[in-house]
Amino acid sequence: MRELVKTYNPKEVEEKWYKFWEEQGYFRADNRENRPVFSIVIPPPNITGSLHMGHALNTTIQDIIVRWKRMSGYNTLWLPGTDHAGIATQNVVERHIAAEGSSRREYGRKGFIEKVWEWRGHYGRTIIYQLKRLGASCDWSRERFTMDEGMSRAVREVFVRLYEEGLIYRGSYIINWCPRCMTALSDLEVEHENIRGKLYHVRYTLTDGSGALTVATTRPETILGDTAVAVNPDDARYRDFIGKRVFLPIVGRELPVIADDVVDMEFGTGALKITPAHDPHDFEVGNRHGLQKLKVMADDGVMNDEAGPYKGMERFQCRKTILKDLSDRGDLIKEEDYLHAVGHCYRCKTIIEPNISRQWFVSMKPLAEPAIKAVEDGSVPFIPEGWKNTYFEWMYNIKEWCISRQIWWGHRIPAWYCGSCEGVTVSRTDPSSCRHCGSLAISQDEDVLDTWFSSALWPFSTLGWPEKSEDLKRFYPTSVLVTGFDILFFWVARMLMMGLKFMGDVPFREVYIHPLIRDADGQKMSKSKGNVIDPLIMMDKHGTDALRFTLAAMSSPGRDIRLSEERIEGYRNFANKIWNAARFIFMNLEEESAILDPAALTLPDRWILSRLNRTVADVTKMLGEYRFDLAAGAVYRFFWHEFCDWYVEFAKLQITEGGKKKDNTVAVLIRTMDTALRLLHPFMPFITEEIWQQLHKSSIMTAPYPSMEESFIDDTVESRMDSIMDIVKSVRSVRSELDVPPTKAVDVHMKINSDALRELIEGHLVYLKRLTSAENIVTGTNISRPALSAILIFSGGEMYLPLAGIIDIEKERWLLEKRLKKVSEEINRIENKLSNRAFIDKAPEEVVLKERDKYKELTEQKERVEANLSWLNG
RNA sequence: GGGCGGAUAGCUCAAUUGGGAGAGCGCAGCCCUUACAAGGCUGAGGUCACAGGUUCGAUCCCUGUUCCGCCUACCA
Numbered sequence: 001m002r003e004l005v006k007t008y009n010p011k012e013v014e015e016k017w018y019k020f021w022e023e024q025g026y027f028r029a030d031n032r033e034n035r036p037v038f039s040i041v042i043p044p045p046n047i048t049g050s051l052h053m054g055h056a057l058n059t060t061i062q063d064i065i066v067r068w069k070r071m072s073g074y075n076t077l078w079l080p081g082t083d084h085a086g087i088a089t090q091n092v093v094e095r096h097i098a099a100e101g102s103s104r105r106e107y108g109r110k111g112f113i114e115k116v117w118e119w120r121g122h123y124g125r126t127i128i129y130q131l132k133r134l135g136a137s138c139d140w141s142r143e144r145f146t147m148d149e150g151m152s153r154a155v156r157e158v159f160v161r162l163y164e165e166g167l168i169y170r171g172s173y174i175i176n177w178c179p180r181c182m183t184a185l186s187d188l189e190v191e192h193e194n195i196r197g198k199l200y201h202v203r204y205t206l207t208d209g210s211g212a213l214t215v216a217t218t219r220p221e222t223i224l225g226d227t228a229v230a231v232n233p234d235d236a237r238y239r240d241f242i243g244k245r246v247f248l249p250i251v252g253r254e255l256p257v258i259a260d261d262v263v264d265m266e267f268g269t270g271a272l273k274i275t276p277a278h279d280p281h282d283f284e285v286g287n288r289h290g291l292q293k294l295k296v297m298a299d300d301g302v303m304n305d306e307a308g309p310y311k312g313m314e315r316f317q318c319r320k321t322i323l324k325d326l327s328d329r330g331d332l333i334k335e336e337d338y339l340h341a342v343g344h345c346y347r348c349k350t351i352i353e354p355n356i357s358r359q360w361f362v363s364m365k366p367l368a369e370p371a372i373k374a375v376e377d378g379s380v381p382f383i384p385e386g387w388k389n390t391y392f393e394w395m396y397n398i399k400e401w402c403i404s405r406q407i408w409w410g411h412r413i414p415a416w417y418c419g420s421c422e423g424v425t426v427s428r429t430d431p432s433s434c435r436h437c438g439s440l441a442i443s444q445d446e447d448v449l450d451t452w453f454s455s456a457l458w459p460f461s462t463l464g465w466p467e468k469s470e471d472l473k474r475f476y477p478t479s480v481l482v483t484g485f486d487i488l489f490f491w492v493a494r495m496l497m498m499g500l501k502f503m504g505d506v507p508f509r510e511v512y513i514h515p516l517i518r519d520a521d522g523q524k525m526s527k528s529k530g531n532v533i534d535p536l537i538m539m540d541k542h543g544t545d546a547l548r549f550t551l552a553a554m555s556s557p558g559r560d561i562r563l564s565e566e567r568i569e570g571y572r573n574f575a576n577k578i579w580n581a582a583r584f585i586f587m588n589l590e591e592e593s594a595i596l597d598p599a600a601l602t603l604p605d606r607w608i609l610s611r612l613n614r615t616v617a618d619v620t621k622m623l624g625e626y627r628f629d630l631a632a633g634a635v636y637r638f639f640w641h642e643f644c645d646w647y648v649e650f651a652k653l654q655i656t657e658g659g660k661k662k663d664n665t666v667a668v669l670i671r672t673m674d675t676a677l678r679l680l681h682p683f684m685p686f687i688t689e690e691i692w693q694q695l696h697k698s699s700i701m702t703a704p705y706p707s708m709e710e711s712f713i714d715d716t717v718e719s720r721m722d723s724i725m726d727i728v729k730s731v732r733s734v735r736s737e738l739d740v741p742p743t744k745a746v747d748v749h750m751k752i753n754s755d756a757l758r759e760l761i762e763g764h765l766v767y768l769k770r771l772t773s774a775e776n777i778v779t780g781t782n783i784s785r786p787a788l789s790a791i792l793i794f795s796g797g798e799m800y801l802p803l804a805g806i807i808d809i810e811k812e813r814w815l816l817e818k819r820l821k822k823v824s825e826e827i828n829r830i831e832n833k834l835s836n837r838a839f840i841d842k843a844p845e846e847v848v849l850k851e852r853d854k855y856k857e858l859t860e861q862k863e864r865v866e867a868n869l870s871w872l873n874g
Numbered sequence: 875g876g877g878c879g880g881a882u883a884g885c886u887c888a889a890u891u892g893g894g895a896g897a898g899c900g901c902a903g904c905c906c907u908u909a910c911a912a913g914g915c916u917g918a919g920g921u922c923a924c925a926g927g928u929u930c931g932a933u934c935c936c937u938g939u940u941c942c943g944c945c946u947a948c949c950a
Contacts, residue, residue: 216950587908
């Protein structure tokens with residue numbers, strides 16, 4: 001058997017095995033098989049993206065689930081793909097060609113889109129290679145892209161059907177406008193940020209000269225678009241103003257003073273300027289009162305013709321100038337500091353301008369209803385459950401969805417406008433004439449759809465819809481959706497709505513929402529803050545398995561992950577531990593593999609097999625509950641602190657005995673390692689494959705996931721091993737406290753109270769000697785204390801370590817006193833409890849019994865400690 | 875403004891339905907014991923944020939307070 005190198009080298013093995021898995025077709029799902037199905041679709045990363053920790057976590061969790069299910073015998077599909085990310089991609093490619101000294105306009109629409117496709121061909125697939133580096137076992141033969149032909153057809157089908165049902169419509173409303181991206185955005189694409197701004201009080205004088213009103217505004221530049229001033233009808237201060245007119249400052253236009261109860265009397269001055277074309281609130285007021293909607297700003301954020309003297313001024317420059325002019329005229333009454341939320345473009349962080357504009361919308365309420373119900377009635381559980389509330393809150397108050405974007409890269413809106421009759425033709429296939437009048441003078445809408453419109457169809461469009469494909473029949477609904485809560489509304493909610501609408505069934509049976517990753521200080525990772533931990537660099541430095549295990553171990557529900565490189569190093573060490581345990585086993589392997597003889601198992605053998613099978617049960621249970629943290633913790637503890645720390649040490653002794661004992665020990669080592677590797681494989685696919693291949697000459701991916709073997713679970717064995725281990729730990733502890741190094745051999749005299757315990761100890765003296773570095777061990781029920789010896793009181797008896805010439809009486813006394821204090825405190829506590837009548841009466845019997853047992857045991861120990869102390873003093 | 879989550883060892887986090895709290899990292903001491911120094915052994919450390927309440931008993935359940943996050947919202 002060839003010896004392994006001393007430290008595990010991830011780089012060598014990762015690429016090799018990933019290639020092997022792909023070549024063998026292990027990732028591929030079969031749509032003709034009749035095994036139970038498990039399917040997931042990946043949250044498609046943007047083609048502009050580079051792998052960050054969020055992807056790494058999301059991918060790792062899905063891969064853990066998928067590899068586990070695959071090994072458990074499911075016909076498993078993990079369908080991968082990418083998202084065309086309209087605005088983001090267009091921005092990136094525009095920057096790209098700007099660097100070449102060109103521009104989007106120069107290319108023209110057709111040329112630019114060709115350029116984007118070209119760009120995607122070159123750079124848009126890096127994220128896919130990075131997912132592969134993570135070990136993602138996706139079925140790459142089914143990879144999809146939101147702009148590919150099939151998905152585009154699905155988008156069109158959905159658009160047309162919703163339009164025909166009246167759920168998609170076109171109209172002029174206030175939308176969020178990004179003057180930099182020059183496009184409309186949905187409400188979700190606006191990030192609100194608290195900004196320390198000012199509330200400006202501006203005076204509007206009445207045309208009849210009878211006085212003035214003061215309004216408060218945060219955006220003085222919109223004064224130019226005012227078409228009324230509103231007050232609350234119940235406001236006694238302004239009752240006489242209603243129906244009068246005021247002069248718009250600077251401009252001099254006359255505005256009516258109207259009454260509307262949306263005006264909050266408490267806020268500001270109680271008088272509200274109304275700008276229906278530039279404020280959603282005012283838009284409504286304008287509609288109610290039939291006010292003119294006066295646009296004073298162009299789409300690029302520059303004031304237009306209607307702005308009079310301010311025409312051509314950038315919006316914030318205009319604000320400054322207007323403030324100065326108002327102030328010069330004495331119409332600026334005061335400025336108040338004011339903290340308020342200001343919307344920013346989620347792509348470019350530019351301040352959003354609410355703007356009246358003609359756009360396409362989806363009517364959400366009818367779509368939301370069934371999606372709410374599906375979550376309410378438990379058809380789609382959320383894990384953790386708490387996210388349901390967040391989901392409901394958004395869904396109950398859902399708003400219309402603005403889906404048109406004034407960009408080029410994306411699914412073009414399938415609507416054609418007629419130059420002759422003004423009719424709109426919405427069609428699955430490109431029409432050549434107007435549906436209404438037959439005119440050939442039609443032209444397609446210039447806009448494209450919100451990227452999330454196509455993502456919403458992902459779980460069924462990727463499977464071939466609107467065709468009734470085999471994949472769709474077999475794999476829809478998917479088994480679970482794994483995602484972060486940051487796209488709960490953007491994506492999860494919309495998929496639910498669309499899935500129910502077009503498939504008549506939920507798109508996924510469960511939603512697992514994983515935490516978000518932050519840095520060690522709890523800050524969001526961002527390039528501008530410079531606090532990103534790059535998963536690619538981490539994989540290079542510490543190995544993919546270490547990174548994956550870290551992410552799994554740290555994803556506790558309901559809490560963000562504060563990632564630090566030290567944690568990754570810690571689990572890199574774990575990988576190395578696994579590697580070295582394997583090395584140890586390989587060093588002891590014979591040509592012929594040993595068969596495990598259940599009749600010849602020693603106590604440690606039976607113990608490790610019992611612990612192993614409990615771990616199998618724990619890990620499987622935790623995986624089923626999406627507790628990757630607990631699953632990872634359980635297998636980590638077992639492997640390191642039970643298998644390596646204890647069993648391997650016992651095994652060394654059993655191996656030196658040779659013969660049958662050795663063979664059986666090696667068999668147990670292999671059995672344990674073998675099972676542990678399979679348990680670990682979903683977490684650490686590469687190292688487990690590398691070791692497994694050397695052990696079995698086959699792939700661990702096709703090995704069955706372990707299931708608990710009840711017959712190996714043995715409480716008695718475990719408690720007997722606990723006794724042995726306790727004794728070892730006690731002796732080690734005393735040696736350490738008294739500064740007796742392991743190199744110094746000592747004798748151990750053991751006075752044991754019960755026959756059973758004595759038998760147990762005597763049966764395992766070899767182990768005890770070795771693990772405590774004892775020269776001789778003397779046991780008996782009537783052992784007396786040797787002179788100059790250290791004393792050790794344990795639950796079944798006492799131990800003496802003769803330490804002539806070494807023992808330090810003071811230190812010994814200190815140890816005993818420390819023990820006495822601890823025991824006495826514990827006794828006091830229990831005494832208090834047991835002397836409480838109410839406790840005896842009301843507490844469950846088993847709890848009372850437990851306390852009584854503990855009391856008895858402790859009082860005995862206390863007596864013995866005291867006896868030894870007085871012996872020491874005497 | 876509304877909603878959700880968190881506060882436990884120096885740091886990051888656990889604790890299966892209430893019966894005196896664990897791990898990793900860090901720290902200290904001793905060890906190169908032939909799988910592993912990316913290691914082994916041992917140890918120190920916590921009024922479980924604060925104040926009440928329910929209970930025989932509360933880190934856990936209830937109420938309130940303080941301090942942090944996050945989501946959401948058209949008070950201009």
